[in-house]
Amino acid sequence: MGWLVWGLGLALAFGLPGATWRASAPPVFPWHTVGPTLLAITSMALGAPLLAWIGGPPLTRQRPLALLEAPPDLLWAALVLALWPAAWGPPELSGWLVAFLAASLPGEVRWLAQAMPTEYPFPLAWGASAVKRVRRLVLMRLWGRWLAARLPIWLTATLVLERVLGVPGLGTDWMTRVSVRDRAGLTLWVLGLALLWTLSQVLDRDLA
């Protein structure tokens, strides 16, 4: 049934209705942002599990983490814009990276902490080293499923941050292809998102 929805999405991407009043060429894929994007994803893919490993399931009850997670991506972008020192020039990719990590990291740490099993009475009773070992094993099992499930959310976050900070990236690419009706490019995007969904479903089943 899920694949039917993705099939409809593909059909919609192929036959996207409407046309721009002036024909415009599809945008060139922003290859120059692939490096910073990979850096952001790697920072997140390593940073969030590391924090979840240190804090464990009790992090879900941490109010400061919930307060950091609550503001929308928009607020982080606006704060970077407002507080960025003028002497450093406009907040380009470095500003975007700071805003991205501030907007997404707390939520991801909480997501991982929530997905971890409770540690009381075991492995807590076995001592700190057993707790750390169990957390490491759980996080290693969760890692792939977490990445597949959360990448579309990160794409949304980066889309908002890119628009506010004026830094074109992957989010802007997705958005521009819709606005110029680049059907081939959109189809690739939808296929990528469908692949992520399939991957998260398969890994979910494995975890269960």
Added chain:
Amino acid sequence: MKWRLMCLATLLLPDLALDPFRGGLAASLRHPLGTDDLGRDALLRLSLAAIRSLGFASACALLALALGLLLAWQGRRFIGAWSALRSLPPLLFVLPLSLAVGGLSAWPLGLLLGLLIAPHLEPALRHRMDHLRHSPAWAAERTLGAPWNSILRRWWPWGWQQAAALFPSAWISALWGEATLSALGLGPGPGHDSLGRLLAEELPRLSSDPSPLGWAALFSVLLLAWTSVPRPTV
């Protein structure tokens, strides 16, 4: 949930009067945050925009809840489809769509947000529905053939309690969805003043010449975000 529903009434509030000759006044006792470019008192405008955003989010959340209930009650066969729809955040759809059609006005945007938030409420609603469906009390209602109005009367408090538990998450999604879209200049036009619309005006100034209104708008967003965080239960 009650105060959020009360905000619905704010959608009927009239706009503030424009007075372009008094635009851009600095903060004073009479105007604590100054006036905006069109001469409206900035504090009054911020309050009105924020409360209207809350009202709009309440309307979207109500719609999402009603649609989610429908999906949970009748759409059991399409669970895979709802899962696929849930894998994409609503804004990932709405932002490009709005750019493609040159901005969405208030009611289509509300409808779209409601439609896209509903699948996210479906699993929690289905879980609650399953509890109800498998309860002996419900089996008795069905066996005795109780009329719908009496069923509704008896089960209304339970339904309200369940809705109240899920309403805040739908509400906050709708609130930030509308605020983000408006702040990026892709939301409803100037006729629909909201927190996001205010941010759209203030964002370009933030890096060079931030005004008290811009800071107050950011502070309001932060305050709304923090007040929406549920209190820890002991």
